[in-house]
Amino acid sequence: MIVIIYCDASLQDSYSKLQYGHRLDRKLINSFVNFSILDCAEECLRTTRCKSVNYYKGAHFCEINYENKSSANDRFLESPRWIYSEKEDWDIGIVSSCSASNCSINEKCKPLPMGKFECVLSDCGIPSQWGMNLSSVGRWEGIGIERFMKFDCYQNCSQSGSRLFVCAPNGQWETDLKCVCASSWIEYQGHYYYLSEKKVKWTDAKLECEKRGSHLVEIGDQEESGWLASTFLVKSSCSTNLFEKCTAWTGGNDVDVEGRYRWSYSNLSITFTAWKEGEPSVGLPTIAEERDCIDLLRTGEWNDRPCSYINSFICWIEYRDNCYYKGKKRVSWTHAKMECAKRCSHLVEIGDQETSDWLASTFLYKSTCPANLFNDCTAWTGGNDVDVEGQYRWSYSNVPITFYAWKVGEPSLGSPKGAEIRDCIDLLRTGKWNDRPCSYLNPFICEMSYGQ
Missing domain, CATH: 3.10.100.10 (Mannose-Binding Protein A, subunit A)
Structure with a gap:
């Protein structure tokens, strides 16, 4: 009997990159039993949409994911006895004929004799329906063929039909879920915005947006800042004092480091600013330390306030995250x-x-x-x-x-x-x-x- 062992420097390098005690949560394409870690990596390499794998050695259990820790950092969790690895850590050559495949995004390569292969459906893609809260997915739910997922509508939407989405063999989702959302969400340049008249402090505003499957608004340019102000804040009831009424919280803040402003959700540094003349308060040490949160004025300009100030707020949703x-x-x-x-x-x-x-x-x-x-x-x-x-x-x-x-x-x-x-x-x-x-x-x- 001849035993052939695939062992070279590239494979050894792949094993050295395994991340023990971690897994990516709720980004599942499919799962498999009685797999080795190498089987798991090969399945990912053959599946076009796969970006990473989770592996539980004790049960020989494999999960392949459609995201990785860079694109879904909030889902990268400490998990004892799990192993995490990314697609790029493995040599494409280990999948033989499939290394030259050109399968579509929702397909995987199936090797055939004589160095040939065929592309077969692997999944139904990421479900997308206006008003559907993708964060409500369960731990073991996946997008692979004949798997299912369950979703709720956003808190501000009415819901009818079953929560169940089934990935049919033809690669299409089957569901009768309907989300009917409040018209107070307004579309602009591919984003959806919502103004809450409820007045809360900044940290509570963040939580209120999250309940709606969204986050505090992040503003990219003067045109957007002006549109938000004219759409949501300019009213006949506004006070003559710009700072007293008709303002709203944004996601901007310098809570962590004084003077270094970041957006709360994306955690990106703020590169465009629209400060009102005299703002922000970083030049006034006695008050700057307590004015860490940015609100939008009805002029489209920005102001920094204490995060404990009671204010309206604007939430923002993107398309497919x-x-x-x-x-x-x-x-x-x-x-x-x-x-x-x-x-x-x-x-x-x-x-x-x-x-x-x-x-x-x-x-x-x-x-x-x-x-x-x-x-x-x-x-x-x-x-x-x-x-x-x-x-x-x-x-x-x-x-x-x-x-x-x-x-x-x-x-x-x-x-x-x-x-x-x-x-x-x-x-x-x-x-x-x-x-x-x-x-x-x-x-x-x-x-x-x-x-x-």
């Missing part, structure tokens, strides 16, 4: 990347048709769009084949693009002269994609995933 911003300035693709980086974000990366359609309908579709789809109402994405002609990748994550939504006739690979100069992907108002010269002047869409 991502924050999006459309830059109206028309710039080249390279310049668009830089503009997004200034906002601590990156050019948008699109994983499915639903997201592509949502981005187009939210940011691009207007009654003033011309008949020609290519002339206006378009925006840069992060997709490109700048490095190798025909091999499209996302600019920020640098991963190959596995889902495509090309308009009929695109991309320009069949036209060699055109293909060589059309290396960057923009989004059309129909949700379809087009390739253009990267020097084309276009608006752009930035994306930031919280927790990253």
Whole structure:
């Protein structure tokens, strides 16, 4: 009998990166019994959506996850006897023929004899329904084929139907859950905002937003600051004193380090500010130490107050836990990347048709769009084949693009002269994609995933 043991430096390196006593919670694709840690890693490598694994050695139990500790840091927990590992820690070569697979985001590679493989459905993707609270998912629920999940609607929404979502063999979720949400949530630039007239201190405002599956608003530019103020705070009943009425808590604060302002939910440093003249109070040591929380005035300007002040507050929800911003300035693709980086974000990366359609309908579709789809109402994405002609990748994550939504006739690979100069992907108002010269002047869409 001949025993072949796969053992090389790369595998030894992978084992050295195992993180003992930790696991990622409630981001499950699927689970398996009677698996070794190597079996678990191979399953993740073959599954396109997988980013990390949890492994319980005593029971030979494997979980593969659709997030990792960087993208879901709040779900990375200390768990005795568990082992955590990330997809990138393992050599793709251990999955033999599947190392060259090009399966879609909701598929996994199934190896076949003679060095061949096939792509089979692995999961139904992340459920998405307006008003549905994704944080209500249970510990053992997953998105894999024939698994189920249970969800509640946000606290401010009425709920009908079963909480149950079942991932059918065809890769579609089956459910009759309906969430009907209060009209007080207002959509702007891909975010949903809610003003609570209930007056509470800043820490309680954070909790109130969390009850609604949201967080205290984080403001990215002057346009957004002005829109929030004019939409929610300008009223005929406002006092002549800007500071007395018609104000609202934001997520901005310098609670941890005096003078270093951060957003409470994303924990990012605040780079754009709109302070009222004379604010903040950091130049006044006697009062600065107690004025650690930022509220918004009806002028669109900011003020710092004691966090114990009783104030209204504005909550904010993103689409699928991502924050999006459309830059109206028309710039080249390279310049668009830089503009997004200034906002601590990156050019948008699109994983499915639903997201592509949502981005187009939210940011691009207007009654003033011309008949020609290519002339206006378009925006840069992060997709490109700048490095190798025909091999499209996302600019920020640098991963190959596995889902495509090309308009009929695109991309320009069949036209060699055109293909060589059309290396960057923009989004059309129909949700379809087009390739253009990267020097084309276009608006752009930035994306930031919280927790990253």
